[in-house]
Amino acid sequence: MRIKYLLPLVAMFAIGCTTSGNSDDVDRRVEELLSQMTLQEKIGQMNQVSGGYQFSDMIREGGVGSILNVVDPVEINAVQRIAVEESRLGIPILVSRDVIHGFRTIFPIPLGMASTFDPAIVEQGARVAAIEATASGVRWTFSPMLDVARDPRWGRVAEGSGEDPYLDVVMGVAMVKGYQGEDYADPTSMAACVKHFVGYGAAEGGRDYNTTMISERALRNTYFPAFKACVDAGALTLMTSFNDVDGLPSTGNEWLLSDVLREEWGFDGMVVTDWNSAGEMVSHGFAEDLKHSAELAIKAGVDMDMMSFGFLQHIEALIDEGRLSMNQIDDAVRNILRLKFRLGLFDNPYVDESLAREVAYAPEHLAAAKQCAVESAILLQNRGEVLPLRDDVRKILVTGPMADAPFDQLGTWAFDGEEAYTVTPLAALRKEFDVVYEPGLFFSRDSDTRGISAAVRAAKGVDAVVVFVGEEAILSGEAHCLSQLNLQGAQSELIAALRATGKPIVTVVIAGRPLTIERDMANSDAVLYSFQPGTMGGEAIADLLTGRAVPSGKLPMTFLRDAGQAPFYYNHPMTGRPNNGTETLLNDIPLKAGQTSLGCTSYYLDSGYGPLLPFGYGLSYTTFEYSDIAIDKSCYSPNDTIVVEYNLTNTGKYDATEVVQLYVRDYVGSVVRPVKELKRFERVELKAGESKHCRFELPVSDLAFWNRDMEYVVEPGKFGLWVAGDSATGEAIDFEVR
Ligand code: NOJ
Numbered sequence: 001m002r003i004k005y006l007l008p009l010v011a012m013f014a015i016g017c018t019t020s021g022n023s024d025d026v027d028r029r030v031e032e033l034l035s036q037m038t039l040q041e042k043i044g045q046m047n048q049v050s051g052g053y054q055f056s057d058m059i060r061e062g063g064v065g066s067i068l069n070v071v072d073p074v075e076i077n078a079v080q081r082i083a084v085e086e087s088r089l090g091i092p093i094l095v096s097r098d099v100i101h102g103f104r105t106i107f108p109i110p111l112g113m114a115s116t117f118d119p120a121i122v123e124q125g126a127r128v129a130a131i132e133a134t135a136s137g138v139r140w141t142f143s144p145m146l147d148v149a150r151d152p153r154w155g156r157v158a159e160g161s162g163e164d165p166y167l168d169v170v171m172g173v174a175m176v177k178g179y180q181g182e183d184y185a186d187p188t189s190m191a192a193c194v195k196h197f198v199g200y201g202a203a204e205g206g207r208d209y210n211t212t213m214i215s216e217r218a219l220r221n222t223y224f225p226a227f228k229a230c231v232d233a234g235a236l237t238l239m240t241s242f243n244d245v246d247g248l249p250s251t252g253n254e255w256l257l258s259d260v261l262r263e264e265w266g267f268d269g270m271v272v273t274d275w276n277s278a279g280e281m282v283s284h285g286f287a288e289d290l291k292h293s294a295e296l297a298i299k300a301g302v303d304m305d306m307m308s309f310g311f312l313q314h315i316e317a318l319i320d321e322g323r324l325s326m327n328q329i330d331d332a333v334r335n336i337l338r339l340k341f342r343l344g345l346f347d348n349p350y351v352d353e354s355l356a357r358e359v360a361y362a363p364e365h366l367a368a369a370k371q372c373a374v375e376s377a378i379l380l381q382n383r384g385e386v387l388p389l390r391d392d393v394r395k396i397l398v399t400g401p402m403a404d405a406p407f408d409q410l411g412t413w414a415f416d417g418e419e420a421y422t423v424t425p426l427a428a429l430r431k432e433f434d435v436v437y438e439p440g441l442f443f444s445r446d447s448d449t450r451g452i453s454a455a456v457r458a459a460k461g462v463d464a465v466v467v468f469v470g471e472e473a474i475l476s477g478e479a480h481c482l483s484q485l486n487l488q489g490a491q492s493e494l495i496a497a498l499r500a501t502g503k504p505i506v507t508v509v510i511a512g513r514p515l516t517i518e519r520d521m522a523n524s525d526a527v528l529y530s531f532q533p534g535t536m537g538g539e540a541i542a543d544l545l546t547g548r549a550v551p552s553g554k555l556p557m558t559f560l561r562d563a564g565q566a567p568f569y570y571n572h573p574m575t576g577r578p579n580n581g582t583e584t585l586l587n588d589i590p591l592k593a594g595q596t597s598l599g600c601t602s603y604y605l606d607s608g609y610g611p612l613l614p615f616g617y618g619l620s621y622t623t624f625e626y627s628d629i630a631i632d633k634s635c636y637s638p639n640d641t642i643v644v645e646y647n648l649t650n651t652g653k654y655d656a657t658e659v660v661q662l663y664v665r666d667y668v669g670s671v672v673r674p675v676k677e678l679k680r681f682e683r684v685e686l687k688a689g690e691s692k693h694c695r696f697e698l699p700v701s702d703l704a705f706w707n708r709d710m711e712y713v714v715e716p717g718k719f720g721l722w723v724a725g726d727s728a729t730g731e732a733i734d735f736e737v738r
Contacts (some may be wrong), residue, residue, distance in 0.1 A: 027162070030338050034330060041091075043329070045333050046303060046311045046315070047304070047311055048066040051068065052504050056082055062088055063155055065093070066095070066336075067093055071136050071138060072136070074353050076136065076281065080349045096140035097416075099138065100142075100413035102132070103417075104360035105128055106422075107534050108373050108411070109411035110159050111158050111160065111162055111513070114167055115376040119376050121169055123174040125178065128178075132356070135360075136351065137476045138190065140193065146161075146172045149346065151201075151202075153205070153207060153481050154206040157413050157476070159477065164569075165222050166675075167556055169226045176233050187344070187351075191236035191237050193235075193237040194239070195238065197257075199243060202222075208478065208480075214245050238271050239271075240257065241274060241277070246411045251302060269336070273305055273306050276714060278293045278305055278311070280308075282285070291310065293308065297310075298318075298324055299328065324453035373533035373537050373540030375552055377541065384504075387545065388621060389547070391480060394433060397436045397543070398429055399465065400439065401446060403467075404425070408470075409473075409534070411533075411534065412473055422538070423537070425466075432588075434467035438458040444487070446490065463503075470509045470510035470532075476513050478567050482619060485514070495507055496519075499524070505524045505525050507524035514559045516563055518561050530696060550655070551618065552656065553618050556615070567606055572674065575601075579603065580601050585606070614726050616678070617726040620652070621653075621654045622688065624648055624649065632736075636700050638737065639701075641698065641699045644698065644723060646660070646689065646693075650687065654688055657684065657685045660681060660694065660725065661724055662680040663677060665720040666705070668710070668717050669705070698736055
């Protein structure tokens with residue numbers, strides 16, 4: 001019999017934030033206030049209303065606990081004054097907003113932030129966002145989005161960290177730390193909201209809001225870890241998701257919100273629904289009507305209702321009818337009041353109305369946004385080392401619909417970023433080169449090919465062509481899913497026509513998701529991929545094209561050859577007929593071939609085994625050599641730490657940074673295990689020609705997973721370990737756990 005090592009579910013990232021004052025004091029103040037509240041006032045606290053609604057009178061009567069989508073500090077102070085000075089108990093309003101990748105200074109979209117593999121810059125981005133948003137009075141953001149997303153058709157891949165649970169953990173925790181700062185009550189601290197709990201990224205077919213079928217084991221192994229890690233790191237709030245998992249809409253799932261979140265994980269923060277996700281349980285056919293949906297949501301463990309108004313309208317009757325208890329309401333209100341006390345809102349409800357404009361776009365914010373955009377760009381191809389552009393390249397053609405698209409380079413959920421402050425690639429490149437600008441197409445979906453000939457004519461007189469293609473901001477994000485992922489409009493035709501000029505072609509893709517760009521890569525010498533890079537994207541890209549900065553980003557999602565391959569992710573469970581290295585493709589099959597399956601393995605006849613590019617992939621202007629990769633033992637016991645050492649040498653001409661990745665495979669498990677799993681990564685900076693001896697430390701306990709008996713264990717046996725520059729290269733080093 002195999003002996004398993006049962007592990008206590010210790011906090012992976014128990015770094016925690018501090019509360020203001022001590023928690024006994026907060027609890028005392030919560031109880032004192034709660035004891036004075038009428039039922040109507042309690043219900044009011046559980047109600048969140050959006051800007052655009054006439055809520056002043058409701059606030060005065062104690063009918064609103066939180067508002068969203070109001071960002072003007074004057075207006076926020078006015079609302080706060082009504083709550084604090086004119087309502088009976090003077091409970092401050094909690095002002096919230098989707099501050100997803102920056103408030104005024106917009107950082108790359110979260111998928112781009114994940115491409116940096118640099119939690120420090122991501123944390124800094126969240127800190128900048130918090131400083132700018134809290135200056136307006138926004139103390140709660142609906143971020144980070146922790147939905148593991150493995151299907152690029154889903155528009156919301158833009159908003160998360162991609163397909164890998166571990167990268168999701170690291171980036172999620174970095175954002176929580178950045179938003180919430182050192183002390184919740186500091187006026188620059190903004191409560192994070194981890195969302196969408198849970199499984200929303202697994203929408204069938206990559207179609208937003210769609211159903212999901214995720215086993216409990218897959219939830220625990222893949223979809224929960226980032227939520228758990230952020231809860232351990234002190235995330236103050238959590239949002240339920242729109243979708244159902246195995247028939248249960250999250251907003252009404254008591255197992256999820258009470259048994260797992262509260263009981264198992266000990267979450268003492270506040271749970272909010274997504275926008276009308278309580279009401280949408282009626283559309284799901286899970287609740288009979290709005291009243292029933294309020295009952296289900298509260299019983300499941302929801303504290304605050306975003307925009308269904310079901311709590312406001314029906315809690316009183318639900319209590320009268322005995323369908324809800326006063327204890328259930330009190331628990332929810334406690335969670336809400338605790339949050340408000342923790343944020344110091346009672347002591348400090350107002351903002352200095354001039355501060356918001358003073359801190360917006362501060363030079364250090366712009367510098368951090370630029371650094372993040374530099375680190376997030378991924379070099380996918382560089383034939384003939386066409387990049388960085390050589391010194392003798394003076395005159396360039398800048399073309400394509402994304403070259404000068406200040407609004408679109410901000411990406412999805414950039415409500416408060418202003419295009420006037422955006423530096424586009426065209427503007428930045430004009431400072432460096434003799435630029436001929438001929439857009440060719442005017443927006444990403446433009447299929448009017450008449451402008452292409454002007455771009456081709458202009459290409460004839462230049463040293464190199466830089467073509468900016470991709471997606472408008474509105475083509476990704478919530479409710480913006482696609483069934484095919486090629487470049488929209490005539491963008492591929494533009495690249496192909498430029499190719500025919502024989503000039504060096506540098507293609508820069510600015511998009512909200514991984515697109516299927518195989519033919520565009522074939523028609524380009526170099527390809528740089530920039531998930532919408534935000535305010536400073538233009539300067540960042542100019543630095544990368546000229547070689548002032550060297551690309552270091554890596555893919556946070558697998559790039560597909562064709563949308564029909566989705567979902568496709570590197571860390572999939574092993575199949576019974578895995579890749580054996582032989583592919584019989586469509587045109588290899590003889591006519592009237594007899595039916596056969598023997599010898600065939602898991603691949604597509606038209607696109608083969610592989611994706612276009614693997615997770616973790618990204619080139620540099622230099623080259624790196626990995627050598628002497630070794631582990632300290634061949635056999636470990638459960639309490640050991642695996643020490644992995646390696647040499648990394650920069651064998652090229654540029655000082656650069658490599659994202660070194662450590663993957664593990666558990667060869668035999670009580671359930672089928674992933675082919676590989678990312679366990680650690682590190683950005684290693686090296687001067688040209690420099691070597692470094694580096695190490696990773698990986699506790700054996702990090703090999704634990706939820707096994708056949710739904711226990712969190714390290715199962716003894718054989719493992720493989722890789723240290724490499726992406727998920728598809730490197731040699732396995734085997735070891736055992738006994
Ligand atoms: C719906 C989205 O799903 C969620 O992510 C967002 O925070 C809310 N709307 C509020 O805007």
